[in-house]
Amino acid sequence: MTNSSPEVVPASSYQAEIYFAGLSGATPPLPTDLTQLEPLAKQRLDPGPYGYIAGGAGSGATMRANLEAFDRWRIVPRMLRETTRRTLSSTILGTRLPAPILVAPVGVLSIAHPDGELAVARAASALGVPMVLSTASSHTIEEVAEASGDGPRWYQLYWPTEDAVTLSLLARAKAAGFDTLVVTLDTWTLGYRPLDLDQAYLPFLRGVGTAIPFSDPAFLAGLAAAPQDDLMAAVGRWVPMFTGTALRWDRLPLLRDNWDGPIVLKGVLHPEDARLAVDSGMDGIVVSNHGGRQVDGAVAALDALPGIADAVAGRAAVLFDSGVRGGADVFKALALGADAVLLARPYVYGLALHGEDGVRHVLRGVITELDITLGLSGYSDIAQLSPDALLPMGS
Template sequence: MVTSSVAPDDPAAGRGISRRTQSDIYRAGISGTKPAVPVASAALESEARKELSAEAFAYIAGGAGAERTMAANRAAFGRWQVWPRPLRDVSERDLGVDFLGRRRPTPLLLAPLGVMEMAHADADLAVARAAASVGIPYTLSNQASFPMEQVADAAPQGSRLFQLYWSASDDLNRSLLARAEASGCEAIVVTLDTHLLGWRTRDLDLAYLPFTRGMGIAQYTSDPVFQQLVRERASVPKADAAAVKVTPKAVAAALTIARKGAPLTGGGSLRDNLRSPLPRAAVETFLDVFSTPAVTWDDLAKAREWTSLPIILKGIVHPDDAQSALDAGMDGIWISNHGGRQIDQSVPTLAVLPEIAERVAGRVPIVFDSGVRGGADAAIALALGATVVALGRPYAYGLGIAGETGVREVVRNVLAELDITLGLAGLTSVSQLDRDALREV
């Protein structure tokens, strides 16, 4: 396999990465070694489909309804073309950007993706290590497969943000934010668009939601407030609890829940966990408190009391909401429609990026995601006003195919294409990317 990385503190990080990447790949090819993951985005997804279980691929690749928002996200990029500008000295190129008070070697970060144990056993640990090795921030999901403290230990030099799904329990929200700050996260990303779970047809067809198997709830089961909620629930048996038909899949689900329940039962044996009401109560408690449709702008003021970290609002797609975020004193805006996973026929994010960027006028950073598959996409988003660009599904596919190495190579490939696109557009730094670098079709 071919790997290429730069230390996050290397001042040359992000410079000339395309030349290094291509040289590494072609030189390794002399001896018959090919990249660990496919370079083309379509081939990457196709290979991931082969490697992942049907349930895992559906959960990662799927969207809401007829998945028209996913298609619209991609189609929006097709309305912009990069202007090639030759005969300019582009021998030195710098991908660096300023974000959250620090100079970053590249304008890329990893979006929060939950339940990555569906893709690889090392899940968030592998993603954090890969992100740290190439010097890009990793947004750790509230639905991670490992507690945030364990992820911090796995990549102590890495830069991390923490994504919060606003829970129905304010005490739990406060506890999660305190832990994020204590574990070294640089900012809080409050996801706004999942107060109701989207109508995800692939998951519904398979009757599969990983959280009901105890997966993706490690941030909760490791939290003292959540543990107390579970104990309180388990102490009051429900007489009307629906019976589960005993099948091989039901038994497998029970075993998974029992294993995931170890933090609640003091790490007891599998037999003890199977007998304990706590693991099942943890799943039921999670489903009760995961989110609330009652959250409003007024609730965000509480987050300011709970943490001193910068707060970024994720799920903004309307210019008026961007203005409300500014009025509320938020520290950043994350333009996202959850990768098309929440609303079918939603507004594509790239279509609203220029208008939101004009409204924000540089007062806070803008993070952009949804539909990004390669470096040329990132260049277009940056030219239209994004401060940094977040990558989602592609790195999950890389994780599923080749673990930590797969994530690293996916990120490396995106950055290399971005670097090439910048140079062929006649530009030498990301700061030069603007509307003049693009042609609207």
């Protein structure tokens, strides 16, 4: 785990702020137990959007496995260590992180809140947390970059089958200041998602989550009419372009040759795929099962993490997502080999409930819980974490 010029994070800053605000009768805008956000968001959202955000593949077995995997590991606190001042910061692939947390790429965020990705970009930028922008955004690359201001930002690619469109998207992202490319591997076709199927709800078919391709010159060049004049033609061109065709290892040189920053492959669950990624010149991987949205009955991402970290052996950055619901989960993922963690559903629920302020609340809560957990467990720096900080249940 790399760590460059570490900064000291004020201990429990958000917790102290909440308690002192309480002296004047103020309380947080949302529950601080982030697992309580989903039922509140369900009450706020229409069934289609809620199902799209909360649902998973098949019976939901993989989503359950993600959560259960965290429960199988227990933190073993150590005592009488100097942990008054904690360091959460690190540098991952050239990006400075105030804490080992990034905002995961989640598409079509306008179904949660009208400001969608713009609200997320503003909240993340205010905290210095990198946002990974999804290709399936409700706002354009350039709009989200403007909302991000000086904040760090990465771009997630759903890889189109048409190379001209791919290269155009990469050029736009680079021009807009996105410096790391995250390529999602596990969603080349949509998983079997009953909550979406039962309501016949797929936002892309309604022209939602298509702002990036619908503003792209290479994509528009293949249309006889602008998307606003013939939506179905535009949708009919885009949907088969980013879903339905399997990705292959021999296609990676196209990205390497046309992106001069770090490239991260997202959706890796097998150690051999991790080795292939490194051997192919990739700079990082994200251990992820897409939050349980793609394959029912798949391995929990956390269960796959230690083996992949061993296979990579420091030759590339190892990031993690799927099942993270709080700062203690971040602690466990770091201890098991992750360099940083991508947070997904909790911030989307925060967005649905309270817009930009809701996203900020979630991010600050996770960072504060991580800070407190780190100190109370006997560690002063995230770089000190290893599997020795944990004990598997039953041991």
